[in-house]
Amino acid sequence: PAVRAGMRLVAQSPINAILSTAPPWTSHLIACKLAGRSGRPWFADFRDPWWGNPHRRALPKWRDPVDRWLEARCIRTATRVVCNTDRMRQFYADRYKDNPSTKFFTLPNGYDDFARPSLGGRTDSPRLVLYLAYIYGTRRIDSFCDAVVQLVETERLDPLTIRIVFLGTIAQEQLADARRRLANLLPFGCIEFPPRISWDAAQKALWSAD
Numbered sequence: 001p002a003v004r005a006g007m008r009l010v011a012q013s014p015i016n017a018i019l020s021t022a023p024p025w026t027s028h029l030i031a032c033k034l035a036g037r038s039g040r041p042w043f044a045d046f047r048d049p050w051w052g053n054p055h056r057r058a059l060p061k062w063r064d065p066v067d068r069w070l071e072a073r074c075i076r077t078a079t080r081v082v083c084n085t086d087r088m089r090q091f092y093a094d095r096y097k098d099n100p101s102t103k104f105f106t107l108p109n110g111y112d113d114f115a116r117p118s119l120g121g122r123t124d125s126p127r128l129v130l131y132l133a134y135i136y137g138t139r140r141i142d143s144f145c146d147a148v149v150q151l152v153e154t155e156r157l158d159p160l161t162i163r164i165v166f167l168g169t170i171a172q173e174q175l176a177d178a179r180r181r182l183a184n185l186l187p188f189g190c191i192e193f194p195p196r197i198s199w200d201a202a203q204k205a206l207w208s209a210d
Contacts, residue, residue, distance in 0.1 A: 021045035130209035
């Protein structure tokens with residue numbers, strides 16, 4: 001259905017090129033079909049590696065050769081392969097050496113040029129240690145939590161002089177484990193796990209951090 005809808009758009013509109021971004025990988029499969037049928041150039045944007053990505057959920061064994069074949073087909077068909085980091089661009093250029101290296105290029109996630117926000121009455125204590133991102137997949141904070149506990153227990157860190165904030169989405173199993181490890185420190189209010197906030201509020205938090 002998506003391919004049929006896409007072909008109608010190509011026929012009705014002055015579309016010069018096709019851009020797909022993934023995951024989800026179905027986006028590339030749709031664009032691959034559209035590029036072949038319409039003759040339009042296709043830019044395949046890879047936000048993550050597809051085949052062999054260690055962060056993907058456990059999949060049945062038959063998916064590995066299927067994903068490998070589908071990825072290779074998309075790479076071969078695409079006019080250009082866009083990657084969001086130089087490391088991933090080099091990864092794909094090395095994996096598919098039968099394609100010209102000029103097919104692969106980097107387009108970073110983004111860059112925000114803005115003035116430093118007004119922070120108001122910022123005080124020097126407690127010092128703010130901020131993690132502003134997702135915690136998921138193989139990303140871990142258990143060792144960090146254990147280190148903080150050890151510093152407090154050996155009296156090398158006063159829990160009243162510091163705020164450690166994990167700001168953003170955190171996997172429930174990671175959150176439960178962190179709360180268990182930090183159980184003795186949570187009453188001090190020195191470690192927080194607030195939910196996601198607006199972009200403006202996140203910038204203020206970022207600039208406020210020590």
